[in-house]
Amino acid sequence: xxxxxxxxxxxxxxxxxxxxxxxxxxxxxxxxxxxxxxxxxxxxxxxxxxxxxxxxxxxxxxxxxxxxxxxxxxxxxxxxxxxxxxxxxxxxxxxxxxxxxxxxxxxxxxxxxxxxxxxxxxxxxxxxxxxxxxxxxxxxxxxxxxxxxxxxxxxxxxxxxxxxxxxxxxxxxxxxxxxxxxxxxxxxxxxxxxxxxxxxxxxxxxxxxxxxxxxxxxxxxxxxxxxxxxxxxxxxxxxxxxxxxxxxxxxxxxxxxxxxxxxxxxxxxxxxxxxxxxxxxxxxxxxxxxxxxxxxxxxxxxxxxxxxxxxxxxxxxxx
Amino acid sequence: xxxxxxxxxxxxxxxxxxxxxxxxxxxxxxxxxxxxxxxxxxxxxxxxxxxxxxxxxxxxxxxxxxxxxxxxxxxxxxxxxxxxxxxxxxxxxxxxxxxxxxxxxxxxxxxxxxxxxxxxxxxxxxxxxxxxxxxxxxxxxxxxxxxxxxxxxxxxxxxxxxxxxxxxxxxxxxxxxxxxxxxxxxxxxxxxxxxxxxxxxxxxxxxxxxxxxxxxxxxxxxxxxxxxxxxxxxxxxxxxxxxxxxxxxxxxxxxxxxxxxxxxxxxxxxxxxxxxxxxxxxxx
Numbered sequence: 213x214x215x216x217x218x219x220x221x222x223x224x225x226x227x228x229x230x231x232x233x234x235x236x237x238x239x240x241x242x243x244x245x246x247x248x249x250x251x252x253x254x255x256x257x258x259x260x261x262x263x264x265x266x267x268x269x270x271x272x273x274x275x276x277x278x279x280x281x282x283x284x285x286x287x288x289x290x291x292x293x294x295x296x297x298x299x300x301x302x303x304x305x306x307x308x309x310x311x312x313x314x315x316x317x318x319x320x321x322x323x324x325x326x327x328x329x330x331x332x333x334x335x336x337x338x339x340x341x342x343x344x345x346x347x348x349x350x351x352x353x354x355x356x357x358x359x360x361x362x363x364x365x366x367x368x369x370x371x372x373x374x375x376x377x378x379x380x381x382x383x384x385x386x387x388x389x390x391x392x393x394x395x396x397x398x399x400x401x402x403x404x405x406x407x408x409x410x411x412x413x414x415x416x417x418x419x420x421x422x423x424x425x426x427x428x429x430x431x432x433x434x435x436x437x438x439x440x441x442x443x444x445x446x447x448x449x450x451x452x453x454x455x456x457x458x459x460x461x462x463x464x465x466x467x468x469x470x471x472x473x474x475x476x477x478x479x480x481x482x483x484x485x486x487x488x489x490x491x492x493x494x495x496x497x498x499x500x501x502x503x504x505x506x507x508x509x510x511x512x513x514x515x516x517x518x519x520x521x522x523x524x525x526x527x528x529x530x531x
Numbered sequence: 532x533x534x535x536x537x538x539x540x541x542x543x544x545x546x547x548x549x550x551x552x553x554x555x556x557x558x559x560x561x562x563x564x565x566x567x568x569x570x571x572x573x574x575x576x577x578x579x580x581x582x583x584x585x586x587x588x589x590x591x592x593x594x595x596x597x598x599x600x601x602x603x604x605x606x607x608x609x610x611x612x613x614x615x616x617x618x619x620x621x622x623x624x625x626x627x628x629x630x631x632x633x634x635x636x637x638x639x640x641x642x643x644x645x646x647x648x649x650x651x652x653x654x655x656x657x658x659x660x661x662x663x664x665x666x667x668x669x670x671x672x673x674x675x676x677x678x679x680x681x682x683x684x685x686x687x688x689x690x691x692x693x694x695x696x697x698x699x700x701x702x703x704x705x706x707x708x709x710x711x712x713x714x715x716x717x718x719x720x721x722x723x724x725x726x727x728x729x730x731x732x733x734x735x736x737x738x739x740x741x742x743x744x745x746x747x748x749x750x751x752x753x754x755x756x757x758x759x760x761x762x763x764x765x766x767x768x769x770x771x772x773x774x775x776x777x778x779x780x781x782x783x784x785x786x787x788x789x790x791x792x793x794x795x796x797x798x799x800x801x802x803x804x805x806x807x808x809x810x811x812x813x814x815x
Contacts, residue, residue, distance in 0.1 A: 270801050279799035303630035309800035314622035317552045330629045333534035
């Protein structure tokens with residue numbers, strides 16, 4: 213790990229983790245917004261930074277992008293400290309933000325082609341840069357809009373163009389900040405398909421931020437849940453769900469009498485129940501707390517009572 | 532392939548493409564035409580009168596001053612206005628996210644400022660040829676001098692505009708910190724009103740800024756033969772024009788890169804989003 217951080221020249225493709233973050237801290241004035249965030253992203257992994265607004269997702273991603281200078285901690289992105297990343301390093305990543313409204317007078321294909329040209333000097337035998345403009349326009353579903361002015365695109369089309377620009381340099385690492393904010397369900401579904409396809413075919417490491425658990429579950433290999441500037445959970449959607457649902461509520465009846473108990477090992481408990489009472493058991497019901505219920509409870513608490521209570525609430529639910 | 536030269540070439544290409552776009556955009560053309568019509572209206576109403584003691588039309592005397600102003604305006608607004616707008620909509624952040632994108636961006640902006648200034652001069656001169664017969668007699672050498680002055684003028688005003696633009700946070704600030712000062716300086720620079728009729732301290736103040744000297748230099752190109760009676764010292768002082776404009780260029784080029792770098796370093800997704808939120812609130 214330490215070697216990966218210390219290394220300052222760009223690591224060759226496929227060598228070492230894409231991102232290593234250790235004890236990352238960010239402070240604005242006297243307010244701490246990140247308290248020692250730690251995680252690693254493998255090459256080719258799709259990682260979601262999930263959390264309510266104000267949890268520190270955007271700050272974290274902007275530090276990784278090299279757009280914001282951290283207060284403390286060690287960060288390595290594609291083998292380089294983002295605070296000292298050069299243009300060669302920049303050429304290996306793509307960035308998609310939610311607030312872009314630029315280049316309204318350009319036509320879709322022209323802008324994509326023009327911006328792609330900046331990557332020509334960074335083409336390598338393993339990864340020829342940039343991507344073919346027309347193929348990319350088609351891949352993001354803007355074939356019919358290729359000759360339209362960008363100012364005439366809908367919100368969803370605009371964001372797909374942003375993704376196309378983000379990947380025109382065939383990045384090894386792609387950042388997506390709240391990529392589907394303000395989308396309708398249809399646009400959201402199409403966008404998810406596009407991202408999944410990209411992760412599969414280009415072997416791009418993707419880091420996305422979202423406050424939507426469903427989106428994180430759908431897109432990410434691994435979810436990092438942030439609250440109050442800390443990572444409170446790190447794992448696949450299944451692992452997170454299991455952490456949350458470590459306890460389950462078991463309801464049953466015996467001889468017409470109803471029982472309910474909260475247990476840590478529902479399977480073992482039920483096995484035991486049947487072993488002891490056999491045929492007498494009826495109306496069996498095992499209910500695990502869903503990840504969604506627990507996440508929603510944390511989001512509500514984050515907004516109502518602040519990050520510390522939310523973190524405490526989440527930790528309590530998990531243990 | 533040298534990535535830096537490559538990006539500079541791309542910037543040049545981008546400047547040309549965006550100039551072409553603005554030439555086909557009704558909004559931009561309308562803006563240019565509005566100014567041209569306003570300028571020409573002034574010239575039109577002066578066409579009958581001549582300057583006292585000469586047989587030269589007042590129009591011929593005004594036109595060079597307007598062109599001098601256009602160069603200064605093109606430099607300041609070409610940098611400050613565009614920079615403020617480009618930060619607002621994320622154009623600058625986009626450039627930052629792309630390898631050598633910032634270099635390409637600045638080259639493109641210098642290109643489009645130069646082309647825009649050239650275009651606004653053409654828009655004045657072409658109809659001007661019809662209204663002011665003396666223009667047809669201007670020699671080729673003098674037109675080349677004019678181009679040289681325009682280049683020198685942009686060099687003096689673009690960096691200053693970029694510095695102001697880096698410090699201007701919103702389109703509202705643009706009016707307060709850019710338009711208003713430029714208008715005030717223009718008012719005392721002998722463009723619309725003879726500078727010699729102003730109090731002496733105002734004349735001194737005006738001579739600190741590029742606007743007077745650009746007007747002075749362009750007037751020299753077109754009016755050299757008719758004398759410099761309306762100038763501050765009563766003579767042509769091209770060396771002073773070169774010194775003042777040169778000082779602005781050197782100071783601007785020394786300060787602007789640092790200011791621009793600091794401004795660019797602060798740009799990020801959340802900064803652009805926050806700016807947008809504030810703009811929405813102002814509108815509501």
